[in-house]
Amino acid sequence: MRSSKPTKSVIIYLSLLLCSISLLFTTSTAQTCTSHTFANNAQFSSCSDLPALNSFLYWTYDANAATANIAFRVTGISTSSNWIAWALNPSGSGMAGAQALVAFQNSTSIQAYTSSVASTAITALTPSALSFQVTNISATTTGTSEMTLFATITPPRTTVNHVWQVGQVSSGAPGAHPLGSANRASVGTIDFLSGQSTAGTATIARLGRKNAHGVINTISWGILMPLGAIIARYMKVFKSADPAWFYIHVTCQFSAYVIGVAGWGTGLKLGSDSPGIVYQTHRNLGIALFCLATLQVFALLLRPKKDHKFRLYWNIYHHCVGYTVLILSIVNIYQGFDHVLQPEEKWKRAYTGIIIALGAIALGLEAFTWIVVLKRKKDNPDKNAHHANGTNGYSNGYTTRTQPAV
Numbered sequence: 001m002r003s004s005k006p007t008k009s010v011i012i013y014l015s016l017l018l019c020s021i022s023l024l025f026t027t028s029t030a031q032t033c034t035s036h037t038f039a040n041n042a043q044f045s046s047c048s049d050l051p052a053l054n055s056f057l058y059w060t061y062d063a064n065a066a067t068a069n070i071a072f073r074v075t076g077i078s079t080s081s082n083w084i085a086w087a088l089n090p091s092g093s094g095m096a097g098a099q100a101l102v103a104f105q106n107s108t109s110i111q112a113y114t115s116s117v118a119s120t121a122i123t124a125l126t127p128s129a130l131s132f133q134v135t136n137i138s139a140t141t142t143g144t145s146e147m148t149l150f151a152t153i154t155p156p157r158t159t160v161n162h163v164w165q166v167g168q169v170s171s172g173a174p175g176a177h178p179l180g181s182a183n184r185a186s187v188g189t190i191d192f193l194s195g196q197s198t199a200g201t202a203t204i205a206r207l208g209r210k211n212a213h214g215v216i217n218t219i220s221w222g223i224l225m226p227l228g229a230i231i232a233r234y235m236k237v238f239k240s241a242d243p244a245w246f247y248i249h250v251t252c253q254f255s256a257y258v259i260g261v262a263g264w265g266t267g268l269k270l271g272s273d274s275p276g277i278v279y280q281t282h283r284n285l286g287i288a289l290f291c292l293a294t295l296q297v298f299a300l301l302l303r304p305k306k307d308h309k310f311r312l313y314w315n316i317y318h319h320c321v322g323y324t325v326l327i328l329s330i331v332n333i334y335q336g337f338d339h340v341l342q343p344e345e346k347w348k349r350a351y352t353g354i355i356i357a358l359g360a361i362a363l364g365l366e367a368f369t370w371i372v373v374l375k376r377k378k379d380n381p382d383k384n385a386h387h388a389n390g391t392n393g394y395s396n397g398y399t400t401r402t403q404p405a406v
């Protein structure tokens, strides 16, 4: 009785969908770097926004020579009274053993030199040679609040711990630095080869949780939910996909909801762990989304039978809330990208690509559905008149569904 053709089409469309998604993940990985241009036109192949002390590291690694041209830039300081330092620590992870490049403004000009830090007990960064070669060390200031160190170094390994610092100049020499949270968070690891710099132990746990929050919520609210909506809207046009589409839709949305609530929970925890930082819009949208999605799940249980006179109103409600959740989810994911996580541009691009692909697929399926429905009407005008589902808004297939009530 049922032809296997529509089932095949469904499978082909779903595979196309998955293919385009995986394609997007692999293609949109273009590297980006901070838009800063140096006054001396110095250029670097990699850069990293360091997680503390308004600091930025730029470097170009020459694998043949095993040298790295680096620039260490600090903003928001007083160039007349602050010193800056950036160091590799080949033997440890903090200050003790750090091989530092130091710069500060002395009475006549800006002075840049190297200093090997023997222990945390030192109170001044006195000039000394480092355990690796440093050439062409210099420093510049931009205005009165920005200082940059330049040097060519021969790092002992391509992946090394690094540490950076800002302190006050006292009696013409760099004095001890403050011990605030930013001064203690300024540690990390740098991989000269891959162009990656990761945050130090102090901030890595929190950054990890923030990333997890971003990934979980993007997948659940941002990808699974729209996918579930597309399945519901376009799969049910195939009579042979009935009632399968319903179960796939429920499974998709329910898993998205469960994963999404877990992601929402990580967001609440992150918020309560940092009372000083409140992302008001992101937070409010998140709470609204949780309420609407929960409503959607419970409304499923209160769904009137398909021939009930209130079913039409339930359908209208279900579509309105459903589409609102989709739109708000996408808006909130971009809020997270732009204001909270600020990940590398490639992640935002990858997500934008996925959303465009889903939109294009929906558009294609919309057109395809119209063709199928119109053809069906033409072939069998009387019998299938009420089958014009998938394209006519709220009646949208619910009237023809045969799956048992949940």
Ligand SMILES: *[C@@H]1O[C@H](CO)[C@@H](O)[C@H](O)[C@H]1NC(C)=O
Pocket: 106, 107, 108, 109, 110, 111, 112
């Ligand atoms: C200041 O720095 C310059 C450049 O490094 C150096 O030649 C000069 O001796 C320094 N002056 C003092 C007082 O240390």
Ligand SMILES: *[C@@H]1O[C@H](CO)[C@@H](O)[C@H](O)[C@H]1NC(C)=O
Pocket: 135, 136, 152
């Ligand atoms: C140091 O700078 C000079 C002049 O800018 C340049 O010719 C030289 O190659 C640099 N040395 C290294 C090791 O990069």
